[in-house]
Amino acid sequence: MDDMSGPYPVRGSVSLPEAELMWRFSRSSGPGGQHVNTSDSQVELRFDLARTRALPEVWKQRALERLAGRLVGGVVTVRASEHRSQWRNREAAAVRLAALLAEATAPPPRPRRPTRVPRGINERRLREKKQRSETKRGRSARDWG
Numbered sequence: 001m002d003d004m005s006g007p008y009p010v011r012g013s014v015s016l017p018e019a020e021l022m023w024r025f026s027r028s029s030g031p032g033g034q035h036v037n038t039s040d041s042q043v044e045l046r047f048d049l050a051r052t053r054a055l056p057e058v059w060k061q062r063a064l065e066r067l068a069g070r071l072v073g074g075v076v077t078v079r080a081s082e083h084r085s086q087w088r089n090r091e092a093a094a095v096r097l098a099a100l101l102a103e104a105t106a107p108p109p110r111p112r113r114p115t116r117v118p119r120g121i122n123e124r125r126l127r128e129k130k131q132r133s134e135t136k137r138g139r140s141a142r143d144w145g
Contacts (some may be wrong), residue, residue, distance in 0.1 A: 008098040010055075011105065016098055017054040022046040025086060042081035045097055050074025057108040058103035066104045076100065 008016040024137075025040035049063055049071065070076055078100065080093035 009024050010098050010101045012057075014055060016047070016101070017052070017145045020047060020052055020054060021047075021094070021097075022089070039086065041084060041086045041089055041094045042079065045078045045080075045090075045093040046075050047078075047097055047101075055101075055105065062106075063101060063104040067100070067105060077125060 010016060022045070024044040024046070026042045026044065027040055049060065051074065052060065055063065063070070064074070065097065067076055070085045076097070078093050080089040080096065083089045083092060
């Protein structure tokens with residue numbers, strides 16, 4: 001059962017290129033019984049973001065900028081070890097990488113257009129403020145002697 005259920009879509013018609021994914025398997029830490037010490041179920045998935053041809057140039061620049069802190073020599077790494085089966089960890093890592101790239105390549109949000117506060121709302125706020133101050137002044141002004 002070695003066939004991956006890829007391709008993993010990033011956004012639109014772009015998906016992770018199977019050929020550019022670099023897999024590494026190692027032993028997972030944590031629970032798992034006798035079997036865990038002999039099976040390489042932890043998965044490390046590396047993707048060379050700097051050299052990829054799979055992403056549009058604009059997306060690539062955006063991702064390189066946003067993921068700058070996570071990159072090592074232009075390569076982004078994702079680890080997965082929460083499942084006991086290597087295959088499920090491979091799935092998890094690929095999905096995680098696709099989600100990471102989707103977020104990193106998303107277009108920047110549209111700039112906010114400033115709007116003015118409606119006059120009625122401002123007046124209501126000032127009215128309520130005045131009322132409150134009257135209430136408080138009424139409490140201290142009287143001499144309760």
